[in-house]
Amino acid sequence: MLRLLICALCTIATASAFNLAVYSPPRSFCNVCMATGLKTGDMVTVISGADKGSVGKILSLDRKAGKVIVEGVNIRSKHVKPRKEGETGQILKREMPVHISNVAFDSEATDPVVEVNE
Missing domain, CATH: 2.30.30.30 (SH3 type barrels.)
Structure with missing residues (x-):
């Protein structure tokens, strides 16, 4: 359950005034199962x-x-x-x-x- 929540949070694009890069987790992290x-x-x-x-x-x-x-x-x-x-x-x-x-x-x-x- 926690892993699904983390994967869901990882896919949300996060941007700030100082960091405009979009974070995407490593492919192996989200495709564990x-x-x-x-x-x-x-x-x-x-x-x-x-x-x-x-x-x-x-x-x-x-x-x-x-x-x-x-x-x-x-x-x-x-x-x-x-x-x-x-x-x-x-x-x-x-x-x-x-x-x-x-x-x-x-x-x-x-x-x-x-x-x-x-």
């Missing part, structure tokens, strides 16, 4: 970017940042330095977050195929 039906475990298709057309399962979902981590999509190399003496460095492959607008729910992957006998 993105209206998506996605949840962890859903199958999605990447619709934009380098991995366009890839299908994968949602591993984690960050609604505040508006990002999802999809299995096997947007894989990047992370260089890890040795922590202990005698340990060697590593290069790990990890899935990195993708913006939620770049994925779409894949109903074909989750629904079982039903054959009709005639």
Whole structure:
């Protein structure tokens, strides 16, 4: 309730004799709760970017940042330095977050195929 009140107050244009600039809050502040039906475990298709057309399962979902981590999509190399003496460095492959607008729910992957006998 308080968040809605703050967002409503942020959208009101405020101007004074000394400050004629109109205040607008950051985009991420007002769009905290993105209206998506996605949840962890859903199958999605990447619709934009380098991995366009890839299908994968949602591993984690960050609604505040508006990002999802999809299995096997947007894989990047992370260089890890040795922590202990005698340990060697590593290069790990990890899935990195993708913006939620770049994925779409894949109903074909989750629904079982039903054959009709005639």
